[in-house]
Amino acid sequence: MDQPQQTSRREFLRQSALLAGASLISARSFGNIHIGKQTRVIVIGAGFAGLAAAYALKRKNIDVTVLESRNRIGGRVFSHTIAPKENLVVELGAEWVGNSHERVRALCDQFGIPLLNNQFDTHLIYQNQYTKANAWDFSDNWKPKMKALLDGYKTLGENQKLELDSIDWWRYLVNNGCEGKDLIFRELLDSTDFGESIRHVSALIALSTFAESSEKNEMDLKMQGGNAQLAKKFAEGIGDANILTGHIVKRIEQTGSVKVTCENGKTFEADKLICAIPTFAMKNIQWEPGLPTEKIQAINELQYARINKNAILFKKRFWKDESFDLITDQTPHYFYHATKNQPSQKGVLISYTIGEKAELVAAQNDEWRKQMLGQTLSPYFPGSKKLIESQANYYWGTDKISQGAYAMYGLNQWHTTRPALQKPFLHTSFAGEHLADWQGFMEGAVVTGEMAAAEIMAV
Ligand SMILES: Cc1cc2nc3c(=O)[nH]c(=O)nc-3n(C[C@H](O)[C@H](O)[C@H](O)COP(=O)(O)OP(=O)(O)OC[C@H]3O[C@@H](n4cnc5c(N)ncnc54)[C@H](O)[C@@H]3O)c2cc1C
Structure with missing residues (x-):
C-alpha cells in the first residue's frame, strides 16, 4: 500500500544508491580494493527485505550471511505448484507487482524475469x-x-x-x-x-x-513462473552457501560486535546486523542489551492483517474470461483467476478472505469450503462445484512467524509507531515491509532492504 512521506524516503534511497555506486567506482579504480571488504554482516530473514539487503551487500563484495528460520527462502512470497503435471503455480502470499513498483520491476528486468499482465475486470x-x-x-x-x-x-x-x-x-x-x-x-x-x-x-x-497508486491500485503484474522467481535470483547472486535456512535466531548480543545464537545452538559473529523480520518474530528474540522501550511499545502496538487464501483447482475454466475476478457480499468475499497467463484446460480461482471472514474460513475443512463455494457460485455458474479437483489453503493470521499477512497501521500510528520501528539500534539496522512507504508490498520490503544495506555501506 502506498503511504505518505514517500518522496523523502525515495529520495534517501536514490542518494544512498548513488553513494553506493560511487564507492564501487572508486574501489575499481584502486585495483579492486572494495570498500567495506572487512565488514561482516549478518542478515536475519530471507524474505524480500533480507534478500535484497544481502544481494546489495554481496554486489559490493561484503561478507554476508543470511539466517532464515523456515526451510525455504522468500518469506511471505510463497509460490506453490498446485497442479504439478500442468505446472500451474499459485501465490499463497504476495500476488501483484504494481506498475509503480520501480525497484521490483527494475530487478525483474535485470534478472530476466518476465512480468505478465495480471489486471482483472x-x-x-x-x-x-x-x-x-x-x-x-x-x-x-x-x-x-x-x-x-x-x-x-x-x-x-x-x-x-x-x-x-x-x-x-x-x-x-x-x-x-x-x-x-x-x-x-x-x-x-x-x-x-x-x-x-x-x-x-x-x-x-x-x-x-x-x-x-496506479489506476488498478497496483494490481497490475505478476512474475512469470511465480513471484518466488525473484527470491531464486537473489539467492543465486548472494550464493546459496551464504544463506542458511532452518536457522531460527533466538538471541542477539551487541556488546562489542554482534553475536547471534540460533535455536540449533550455532553462533555467528559479525560487525553489523540487518534484522529483516516481522515484529512478532522480533519479539521472540532475546536482545542483549534489551531493545529500547519505544521500540518494544511499537512492536506491541502494531497489528497485522488476517488474510486467508483458498486456492481452488477446477477441471475447467468455467469463468471463461481470463481476466476474471469477482467481489461478493458473501463469505468467500473476493475471487480472482490465479492462473491467468498459465495455459491449461484447468484453472485456479483463489477465494480471498480478510479479517473475521478469513479466520472463519480458515477454521473449517476443505469439504466445508467446497460447500461454501458452491453456495456462492453455483446459482450463477451451474455445475462449478462439481469441477473442483483440489484445494490449497493458507491462513496468514496464525502463521507462526508473522502472525498476520502484513502490517496494518491503525489510527495515529503512522507518524509514531513506524518511526520507532525504523530506528537503528546499536549495530543493527531494520528492514521489512512494515517499515516501508510501500508498506504491505514486495516493493516496500525490497526498498527497505536496500536502504539498510546502503546505510551500512555509507558508514
Ligand atoms: C496473503 C498476502 C497477500 C499479499 N499480497 C501482496 C501483493 O499482491 N503484492 C505485494 O507486493 N505484496 C503482497 N503481500 C506482501 C508481501 O508478501 C510482503 O510485503 C513481503 O513479502 C514482506 O517481505 P519481508 O522481507 O519484509 O518479510 P518476510 O517475507 O516475512 O520475511 C521475513 C523472513 O524472516 C524469517 N524470520 C523471522 N524470524 C526469524 C528468526 N528469528 N530467525 C531467522 N529468520 C527469521 C521469516 O521466516 C521470513 O522468511 C502479501 C502478503 C500476504 C501474506
Whole structure:
C-alpha cells in the first residue's frame, strides 16, 4: 500500500544508491580494493527485505550471511505448484507487482524475469444478484465526491494529514457523503487491500493509498513462473552457501560486535546486523542489551492483517474470461483467476478472505469450503462445484512467524509507531515491509532492504 512521506524516503534511497555506486567506482579504480571488504554482516530473514539487503551487500563484495528460520527462502512470497503435471503455480502470499513498483520491476528486468499482465475486470455478486464486469458501478452521486477527495489529497497540509490519521476510513467516507450501496462496495473492495475492515484503517493511509497508486491500485503484474522467481535470483547472486535456512535466531548480543545464537545452538559473529523480520518474530528474540522501550511499545502496538487464501483447482475454466475476478457480499468475499497467463484446460480461482471472514474460513475443512463455494457460485455458474479437483489453503493470521499477512497501521500510528520501528539500534539496522512507504508490498520490503544495506555501506 502506498503511504505518505514517500518522496523523502525515495529520495534517501536514490542518494544512498548513488553513494553506493560511487564507492564501487572508486574501489575499481584502486585495483579492486572494495570498500567495506572487512565488514561482516549478518542478515536475519530471507524474505524480500533480507534478500535484497544481502544481494546489495554481496554486489559490493561484503561478507554476508543470511539466517532464515523456515526451510525455504522468500518469506511471505510463497509460490506453490498446485497442479504439478500442468505446472500451474499459485501465490499463497504476495500476488501483484504494481506498475509503480520501480525497484521490483527494475530487478525483474535485470534478472530476466518476465512480468505478465495480471489486471482483472471485476464482476459482482450483491444481494443474490450477479452482474458482469463493466455493468455495475458506484452511483453518479458518489463518483464525483470520491474524485474530489482523491484530488484534494495532494493539497493537504501536514496538520490536515495528522487530523485525517486520527479517524478511520469508513467514518471519513460516511462524513463525506458515502452511503448505502456505495459504502458497502467501498468496504468490500478496500478491505481486500488492507486485509481488515475499513473501520480499522486510518483515513490518511487509505486516502494516500488510493490517491498515489496506479489506476488498478497496483494490481497490475505478476512474475512469470511465480513471484518466488525473484527470491531464486537473489539467492543465486548472494550464493546459496551464504544463506542458511532452518536457522531460527533466538538471541542477539551487541556488546562489542554482534553475536547471534540460533535455536540449533550455532553462533555467528559479525560487525553489523540487518534484522529483516516481522515484529512478532522480533519479539521472540532475546536482545542483549534489551531493545529500547519505544521500540518494544511499537512492536506491541502494531497489528497485522488476517488474510486467508483458498486456492481452488477446477477441471475447467468455467469463468471463461481470463481476466476474471469477482467481489461478493458473501463469505468467500473476493475471487480472482490465479492462473491467468498459465495455459491449461484447468484453472485456479483463489477465494480471498480478510479479517473475521478469513479466520472463519480458515477454521473449517476443505469439504466445508467446497460447500461454501458452491453456495456462492453455483446459482450463477451451474455445475462449478462439481469441477473442483483440489484445494490449497493458507491462513496468514496464525502463521507462526508473522502472525498476520502484513502490517496494518491503525489510527495515529503512522507518524509514531513506524518511526520507532525504523530506528537503528546499536549495530543493527531494520528492514521489512512494515517499515516501508510501500508498506504491505514486495516493493516496500525490497526498498527497505536496500536502504539498510546502503546505510551500512555509507558508514
Ligand atoms: C496473503 C498476502 C497477500 C499479499 N499480497 C501482496 C501483493 O499482491 N503484492 C505485494 O507486493 N505484496 C503482497 N503481500 C506482501 C508481501 O508478501 C510482503 O510485503 C513481503 O513479502 C514482506 O517481505 P519481508 O522481507 O519484509 O518479510 P518476510 O517475507 O516475512 O520475511 C521475513 C523472513 O524472516 C524469517 N524470520 C523471522 N524470524 C526469524 C528468526 N528469528 N530467525 C531467522 N529468520 C527469521 C521469516 O521466516 C521470513 O522468511 C502479501 C502478503 C500476504 C501474506
